[in-house]
Amino acid sequence: MPDVLEVLEPATEAVLEELPRAGEEEVDAAVARAAAAFPAWRAVSPSDRANVLRAISAAVTAHREELALLEARNAGKPIGDARGEMDMVAQVFAYYSGSPERLLGDTIPVSGGQAWTLREPLGVVGLIVPWNFPLTIAAWKMGPALAAGNTVVLKPAELTPLTALRFAQIAGEAGLPEGVLNVVVGPGSTCGARLVAHPGVAKIAFTGSTEVGRSIAAGAAQTIKRVTLELGGKSPNVVFADADLAAAAAAAPGAVFGNAGQDCCARSRILVQRPAIDEFMSALERAVTAIRVGDPLDEATEMGPLISAGQRATVGSFVDDGAPVAFRGAAPDGPGFWFAPTVLCPVEPDARAAREEIFGPVAVVIPFDDEEEAVRLANDTIYGLSGSIWSGDGARALRVARALDAGVLSINSNTSVRVSTPFGGFKQSGYGRELGPHALDAYTEVKSIFYATDPT
């Protein structure tokens, strides 16, 4: 394997940057730096740690355009989306700047003295993140990890390491002490695996494929590491005939073709109640064919290319000659990993396109008859990350939301992620929660202390 990593620009296939590629030795060195920095970082007073996180948030905002441009070019995402993602990174640090002073414990009535709990940091945490929302997903992990007093080794995906590297510089300039955040750019199979095996790493937080998540859970078991896993999805978008069909159809493309479908929350299974299918499909076709696919740096672009030639080949395998293509949008010719937004209909629930995470701009439409069938089809998957319910009947929407085995649901909306609410999956979509107040549980251990006060 060459020591030089060529980072590509997916919209042009040109080399954007060349970087030295790390191996296991660099991981060990990064863990050693993080371990050395841990005692001092955990001892920083809560208000001072909060101030550092606030300063990082402000610095990200100050560098918003630079970071957004880097992310848009490296990940191939529309510049407007990239700006929104940088805003979220800043919000994450602002939100968790409130945490160091709010890591509350309990006092518990006991005999003979006083008992109370504390939330202690874990130590060095390893963060392994994917290429679809590179800095955003890293921030979801770094924010609570650093707020709780941990130090970090971050391994970005080799396809998209640039914003992580730049962020580490910006955070250092904003006051994050040396060694608290360490970025290692190298392959998952060596650097990621070494982080998982390293006895000095207390926890792995991972976002990526379910397959790699399984190997991480197995590897981490050797040292009883804490693990949180945000894995794949095959989320349902359930549209009942009594819904505002125009609104549901107008919103559906964004929910599956946003980020070119490379989104673990993508509502890639659109379940539509039979009486509404014709009206829904007509409105969906208008919306899909109107999507502007092109240069990520063009302000008007709504969808960019896929991340790599490999991803394009994988996605293409779901749209072979026999695929029931209902309609497709447009995509540019020439260099770049382009793929036109594609809707398949009707699709049998057991078809490969209806069961596997495609992670590209391909949606399947599956008709259903009634509420019971909608719930059964929606839950008929190994995944359980997110989903939507569109209905004009509030009681039905709530019933279905309770019946779906998924971690993040929305009613008459397709939103999944908010900084202040928990995000994570049921079933093989993973375990643990990111964002919101719950994320701190994943970066702290509960310690119980008893102090004897009764005379002996």
Ligand code: NDP
């Ligand atoms: P991976 O799960 O392979 O990659 C995610 C991260 O894990 C990357 O940083 C990768 O490093 C690292 N990694 C890979 N292998 C190991 C390992 N053995 N030990 C530790 N870390 C490892 O995703 P892919 O990029 O291969 O994408 C394949 C499919 O996964 C997609 O088509 C999609 O279905 C799913 N996926 C889901 C995501 C989600 O958000 N839920 C995100 C990304 C992918 P590196 O890439 O640098 O080698």
